[in-house]
Amino acid sequence: MGCMYSKSMPVEDSRESPRERLTRKGSIDRRVSHVNSSSRHEIVRSKDRLDGGDVNVMLIDKKANGSNRFYDDQVEKRTEIFEDQIEEKKKVDKCKVTVINHPGLGRVPIATEGEQVAAGWPSWLTAVASEAITGWVPRCANSFEKLEKIGQGTYSNVYKARDVIHDKIVALKRVRFDTHDHESIKFMAREIILLRRLDHPNIIKLEGLITSQMSCSLYLVFEYMEHDLVGIASLPGIKFTEPQVKCYMQQLLSGLDHCHSRGVLHRDIKGSNLLVDSNGILKIADFGLASFFDPHHRTQMTSRVVTLWYRPPELLLGASHYGVAVDLWSAGCILGELYAGMPILPGKTEVEQLHKIFKLCGSPSEDYWRRSKLPHSTVFKPAQPYRQCVAETFKDFPAPAIGLMRTLLSVDPSHRGTAALALKSEFFTAYPLACDPSSLPKYPPSKEIDAKLRDEEARRQRPVKCRDQKIGLEKKGPKESPAIPPLNGNLGMSVQKGQHHPNLRSRSHMHNTHKEEATSGFLIDPPKRTRTVKPVNKDLMYHQHKKVSYSGPLLPGAGWGEGRKEHDYPPISSRANLSTLSELAASRTLPEDHREKPSGSQLNALNQTERYQGSFKKELASQRHIQRTVGSPQTGGGRTSMKEPSLHRRGPRGNKIYVSGPLLVPSNNVDLMLKEHDRQIQEFTRRARLDEAKPGGFHDQRKQPTVRH
Numbered sequence: 001m002g003c004m005y006s007k008s009m010p011v012e013d014s015r016e017s018p019r020e021r022l023t024r025k026g027s028i029d030r031r032v033s034h035v036n037s038s039s040r041h042e043i044v045r046s047k048d049r050l051d052g053g054d055v056n057v058m059l060i061d062k063k064a065n066g067s068n069r070f071y072d073d074q075v076e077k078r079t080e081i082f083e084d085q086i087e088e089k090k091k092v093d094k095c096k097v098t099v100i101n102h103p104g105l106g107r108v109p110i111a112t113e114g115e116q117v118a119a120g121w122p123s124w125l126t127a128v129a130s131e132a133i134t135g136w137v138p139r140c141a142n143s144f145e146k147l148e149k150i151g152q153g154t155y156s157n158v159y160k161a162r163d164v165i166h167d168k169i170v171a172l173k174r175v176r177f178d179t180h181d182h183e184s185i186k187f188m189a190r191e192i193i194l195l196r197r198l199d200h201p202n203i204i205k206l207e208g209l210i211t212s213q214m215s216c217s218l219y220l221v222f223e224y225m226e227h228d229l230v231g232i233a234s235l236p237g238i239k240f241t242e243p244q245v246k247c248y249m250q251q252l253l254s255g256l257d258h259c260h261s262r263g264v265l266h267r268d269i270k271g272s273n274l275l276v277d278s279n280g281i282l283k284i285a286d287f288g289l290a291s292f293f294d295p296h297h298r299t300q301m302t303s304r305v306v307t308l309w310y311r312p313p314e315l316l317l318g319a320s321h322y323g324v325a326v327d328l329w330s331a332g333c334i335l336g337e338l339y340a341g342m343p344i345l346p347g348k349t350e351v352e353q354l355h356k357i358f359k360l361c362g363s364p365s366e367d368y369w370r371r372s373k374l375p376h377s378t379v380f381k382p383a384q385p386y387r388q389c390v391a392e393t394f395k396d397f398p399a400p401a402i403g404l405m406r407t408l409l410s411v412d413p414s415h416r417g418t419a420a421l422a423l424k425s426e427f428f429t430a431y432p433l434a435c436d437p438s439s440l441p442k443y444p445p446s447k448e449i450d451a452k453l454r455d456e457e458a459r460r461q462r463p464v465k466c467r468d469q470k471i472g473l474e475k476k477g478p479k480e481s482p483a484i485p486p487l488n489g490n491l492g493m494s495v496q497k498g499q500h501h502p503n504l505r506s507r508s509h510m511h512n513t514h515k516e517e518a519t520s521g522f523l524i525d526p527p528k529r530t531r532t533v534k535p536v537n538k539d540l541m542y543h544q545h546k547k548v549s550y551s552g553p554l555l556p557g558a559g560w561g562e563g564r565k566e567h568d569y570p571p572i573s574s575r576a577n578l579s580t581l582s583e584l585a586a587s588r589t590l591p592e593d594h595r596e597k598p599s600g601s602q603l604n605a606l607n608q609t610e611r612y613q614g615s616f617k618k619e620l621a622s623q624r625h626i627q628r629t630v631g632s633p634q635t636g637g638g639r640t641s642m643k644e645p646s647l648h649r650r651g652p653r654g655n656k657i658y659v660s661g662p663l664l665v666p667s668n669n670v671d672l673m674l675k676e677h678d679r680q681i682q683e684f685t686r687r688a689r690l691d692e693a694k695p696g697g698f699h700d701q702r703k704q705p706t707v708r709h
């Protein structure tokens with residue numbers, strides 16, 4: 001095992017077999033018992049002859065020819081560790097051996113910290129987060145062959161790789177953290193601890209960890225998933241049928257039910273975190289923001305979690321005591337999105353998000369405002385109550401789907417029920433029933449990253465065409481349909497904050513940059529970006545360390561729909577019939593072949609609307625007498641802060657920190673301001689249309705180049 005540290009070894013009898021050499025060592029009892037044995041590995045436990053206690057767990061490669069002899073060099077290193085371990089053991093009490101399950105490797109004993117180091121774990125990990133690795137032995141990097149990069153989060157890179165030992169394809173998530181920063185290690189370890197707590201067909205399985213005593217990096221080994229919902233939804237021509245929507249929702253809710261029954265809140269349910277394998281099995285992934293929760297809601301937690309579009313109102317209102325309902329809200333958003341083909345609540349800022357929620361789901365009752373005592377309720381309570389209008393908005397949706405959406409999208413979290421109850425709802429009992437996952441269409445491999453790359457490429461090509469058209473260079477001949485379809489605005493619209501979206505060229509560049517890793521079994525680590533935020537409180541700390549996940553439109557202005565009436569969701573059957581400016585904005589979120597091509601004047605008006613939206617944002621920002629945010633895209637933190645000003649504080653060691661805090665507005669005018677905002681956009685749209693009608697006017701279509709969007 002190349003990941004072990006090595007010192008100079010005493011000269012041994014070269015004829016002696018490694019096993020003999022191992023058992024000949026004075027301090028080791030000859031009884032070496034097999035704990036587990038797989039085709040290429042052997043885990044053995046031995047005894048310290050001095051006191052008879054169990055001293056070590058070994059994971060040893062067998063010879064490739066299948067014999068039970070060990071690799072000499074590996075055994076030498078192991079043996080040395082073994083001896084060190086025994087020395088160490090003389091100083092400590094007899095260790096108790098508890099046998100626990102190790103995924104993929106069988107049952108292995110829990111080890112003390114010393115034993116963990118001896119088993120190959122780096123000391124920076126055993127010292128701080130031994131719980132995360134208890135009972136496990138590290139996998140060795142050179143038993144994996146890195147194939148390609150398949151995903152990128154703010155604080156992680158995900159690679160497709162081949163596990164050469166088990167001869168299967170896996171996903172390796174390399175999490176960035178600072179080995180000198182204990183908190184950052186603990187946060188990373190929490191994801192591992194949570195994942196190990198879960199065991200369900202609809203939850204991604206953590207199969208092991210790759211590191212070594214001398215390594216500063218850690219890879220999480222997952223089963224490989226070909227798709228995520230974002231990627232599937234962005235495939236051209238994809239429109240889910242009712243049995244398919246039910247199938248995905250059933251799996252999502254089953255996974256959530258399992259998480260909640262094990263005391264885990266996911267806190268970041270969104271399309272890109274719902275992975276789907278080639279058999280149609282959906283698995284909830286990315287537990288980087290997850291947390292254990294107290295069912296009685298007594299423990300304080302940060303409200304700055306969940307990607308904005310999927311964030312429930314209580315979190316936007318600053319709740320710090322919450323439970324399973326936060327995940328159920330996100331599930332409700334996914335349900336709406338699967339039917340609508342676009343995000344149903346695509347807010348740009350927290351204020352706007354809340355406004356959109358109230359307009360669709362109604363504002364909370366007086367009783368709720370009184371009961372909940374949410375920190376921002378005085379600020380965000382609308383002057384006039386809003387009525388819930390889910391059914392009117394989504395007229396085309398089947399009634400049982402509306403029923404479940406209304407439950408999951410209840411503004412009062414106590415009305416959202418549980419995942420178990422949702423699974424028993426009429427939505428799943430009414431015909432047509434959920435299809436079997438195996439009967440789902442076989443999609444080509446599709447990931448959010450692929451969708452982004454396609455979209456980037458499409459965008460990169462567009463200005464070239466505009467330029468050509470402007471200077472009269474438009475090519476003659478039949479119009480080609482785009483080879484690379486643009487990103488769908490629906491589940492494909494989530495964008496991770498602080499993340500660059502490489503185009504196809506930059507992707508290969510990216511691979512070239514890490515060519516060494518790919519060719520040499522990723523022994524060379526990518527450039528580091530570490531988590532170094534100083535915490536305010538434990539829960540918040542974790543969040544800060546995690547990432548900024550900016551869920552916003554991928555195309556500028558796409559999906560924001562502020563220029564449209566709030567609930568002008570195009571009917572499922574006729575999404576292409578877009579006539580208003582608002583629908584035009586929405587159309588940017590649809591697949592290319594579903595889009596109506598905007599006229600030049602429409603485009604101009606849209607761009608001006610977007611400019612107006614920008615100035616509105618500035619106006620709003622200037623009215624905030626305090627705008628605190630968790631982190632910046634560089635440091636990680638709040639998922640929604642975008643360019644909002646952040647309040648810098650000094651941490652205990654003088655480091656700059658970013659404090660999470662409420663998004664306060666000095667007066668109760670937010671609601672009025674948003675209404676005024678809507679009114680002005682409508683007015684603007686009206687004027688744009690009038691201009692369009694005037695011959696030779698500013699927006700005269702004849703003056704505009706034909707621009708494809």
Ligand SMILES: Nc1ncnc2c1ncn2[C@@H]1O[C@H](COP(=O)(O)OP(=O)(O)OP(=O)(O)O)[C@@H](O)[C@H]1O
Pocket residue numbers: 150151152153154155156157158171173204222223224225226228272273275285286287288447448449496547548549
């Ligand atoms: N097991 C897997 N199989 C295939 N692809 C995966 C797997 N796990 C993650 N990915 C891909 O990598 C991407 C990033 O993974 P993940 O969400 O776990 O990282 P993250 O750093 O927490 O990202 P984010 O900033 O989005 O929260 C996913 O969106 C997915 O496309």
